[in-house]
Amino acid sequence: MGHVLGLRCRECAHMYAAEAIHVCEFCFGPLEVAYDHKAQHGTITRETIAAGPLSMWRYADLLPVSAESPVDLGTGFTPLVRADRLAAEIGLGELWVKDDTRNPTGSFKDRVVGVALTKARELGFSIAACASTGNLANSVAAHAARVGMESFVFVPHDLEEVKLITTAVFGGHLVAVDGSYDDVNRLCAELASEFASWAFVNVNIRPYYAEGSKTLAFEVAEQLGWRLPDHVVVPIASGSQLTKIDKGFRELTELGLVEFEREVRISGAQAEGCSPVATAFAEGADHVRPVKPATIAKSLAIGNPADGWYALEVVRRSGGAIAAVTDAEIIDGIRLLARTEGIFAETAGGVTVATLVKLASAGIVRADESVVIYITGNGLKTVEALAGHVGPSATIPPTLQAVADLLGRDGNLRAAKR
Numbered sequence: 500m501g502h503v504l505g506l507r508c509r510e511c512a513h514m515y516a517a518e519a520i521h522v523c524e525f526c527f528g529p530l531e532v533a534y535d536h537k538a539q540h541g542t543i544t545r546e547t548i549a550a551g552p553l554s555m556w557r558y559a560d561l562l563p564v565s566a567e568s569p570v571d572l573g574t575g576f577t578p579l580v581r582a583d584r585l586a587a588e589i590g591l592g593e594l595w596v597k598d599d600t601r602n603p604t605g606s607f608k609d610r611v612v613g614v615a616l617t618k619a620r621e622l623g624f625s626i627a628a629c630a631s632t633g634n635l636a637n638s639v640a641a642h643a644a645r646v647g648m649e650s651f652v653f654v655p656h657d658l659e660e661v662k663l664i665t666t667a668v669f670g671g672h673l674v675a676v677d678g679s680y681d682d683v684n685r686l687c688a689e690l691a692s693e694f695a696s697w698a699f700v701n702v703n704i705r706p707y708y709a710e711g712s713k714t715l716a717f718e719v720a721e722q723l724g725w726r727l728p729d730h731v732v733v734p735i736a737s738g739s740q741l742t743k744i745d746k747g748f749r750e751l752t753e754l755g756l757v758e759f760e761r762e763v764r765i766s767g768a769q770a771e772g773c774s775p776v777a778t779a780f781a782e783g784a785d786h787v788r789p790v791k792p793a794t795i796a797k798s799l800a801i802g803n804p805a806d807g808w809y810a811l812e813v814v815r816r817s818g819g820a821i822a823a824v825t826d827a828e829i830i831d832g833i834r835l836l837a838r839t840e841g842i843f844a845e846t847a848g849g850v851t852v853a854t855l856v857k858l859a860s861a862g863i864v865r866a867d868e869s870v871v872i873y874i875t876g877n878g879l880k881t882v883e884a885l886a887g888h889v890g891p892s893a894t895i896p897p898t899l900q901a902v903a904d905l906l907g908r909d910g911n912l913r914a915a916k917r
C-alpha cells in the first residue's frame with residue numbers, strides 16, 4: 500500500500516497517518532485519502548486493470564486498501580447500458596445508464612462498504628457500525644456477516660419495511676431510532692467517540708468509505724472504451740458519491756489512463772422534499788442550509804449533508820447543475836426508466852431520471868453530449884412507493900370468453916391479437 504500517502508485535510512491540507520480518523524485536529528475540516536500518483540503513473544495501465552477480476556476490485560490499486568483479502572460479495576463492474584429508448588423519449592442523443600441496481604445488496608453502497616470494511620479489518624476492527632438511510636444498513640449487515648464481524652446498524656424508525664427485513668436477516672444488531680436520519684447520524688457521531696472499537700463506516704472510517712464511489716467513475720470510463728463521458732447525473736444524499744465520481748474521473752486523467760479532452764460536467768439530483776444542495780445551487784448561496792426531509796426518496800433524505808458544500812463546488816466548477824423533483828415526478832421517473840429500458844430503480848433512481856428529464860428540457864443536458872446517469876438502487880426495495888400507481892390492468896375469470904370480452908372492450912388489445 501505504498502501508493503497511499505495518508506489522509507489530507509480538505510481545508511488546510513494538513514497530513515495525517517492512514518488511521519481511523521476523519522476530522523482535522525486543527526481546522527475541523529474533513530480528511531480525504533491522498534495518493535502518490537506520481538509513483539503510480541505508468542505502473543497502472545489499462546492492461547493491468549483488465550487483468551484484474553470482473554468486479555470493483557480490478558481498481559484495487561486506486562483504492563486505499565490492499566486487495567489481498569477484500570471484504571467482497573461480488574460488487575461492481577455493473578452493466579453500463581445504452582439507453583436509446585429513454586434517450587428518444589426525452590430528446591437526447593448518446594445516453595447511458597450505469598445500472599448499480601445489480602450490486603449484491605441492490606445498491607451502490609456495496610462499493611463504499613467493501614472498501615470501508617476491508618480497511619476496518621486492516622486496522623484491526625472486529626465490529627462494524629453505521630448510521631443509514633437504508634441501503635447502507637443492508638450492505639454493512641451483509642458484508643459484516645460475510646466475514647464474521649459483529650454489526651451495529653442504526654436507522655430512522657420510519658424506513659421502508661423491506662429495508663428493515665433485508666438488513667435484519669443478516670443477523671447483526673439493527674437499531675431503529677425514533678428520529679430522522681440526521682438525528683441518527685448525530686447519535687452515531689457521539690457513539691463513535693465513545694466506542695473506539697467500533698468501525699463506523701460513515702463516521703470514523705468515512706475517508707476510506709468515500710473512496711469506494713470512485714469505482715463508479717472508473718467503470719464508466721473503462722466501459723466507454725477508456726473515454727470520459729461529457730456529462731453525468733448523480734443523486735445527492737450526503738453528497739459524497741458525487742464528489743468522489745469527480746475525483747475518480749480526475750485521477751484517471753492524472754494517471755494517464757484517459758485522454759483529457761474537457762472536464763466532465765457533473766450534475767446533481769435531489770428530491771424537492773429534501774433539497775438543501777439544489778436550493779443552495781439555485782440561490783447561488785455559499786453554504787448549504789439544513790432542512791427537515793419529507794420525501795418518498797428516503798435513501799436520499801439527509802437534511803444536513805456532510806459533503807453538501809463540496810458537491811456544490813464540484814457541480815459549479817464542472818459546469819453542471821442541480822435540480823430537485825417532486826414525489827410525483829420521482830414515481831414518473833421510476834416508471835419511465837422501467838418502461839423504456841427494463842430497469843427497475845428505487846426512489847433514488849426515480850429522482851435521477853426525473854432530474855435528467857428536467858435538465859434536458861431546460862437545455863442543460865444536451866443532445867450533442869454523451870451522458871451517463873447513475874441508477875444507484877434497486878426498485879424491489881421501495882415497492883411501496885408504487886402502491887396504487889401500478890398493478891394488474893384487469894382481473895378476469897380463467898375463461899377464453901373473459902379474455903375475448905376484455906379484448907372487445909379495448910381497441911389496442913384487439914389490434915394486438917390480430
Ligand SMILES: *Cc1c(COP(=O)(O)O)cnc(C)c1O
Nearest residue numbers: 634736737738739740847875876
Ligand atoms: C446513499 C445513496 C445515495 C447517495 O449517497 P451520498 O454519497 O450520501 O450522496 C444515492 N443513491 C442511493 C440508492 C443511496 O442509497
Ligand SMILES: [Zn+2]
Nearest residue numbers: 508511523526
Ligand atoms: Zn485542517
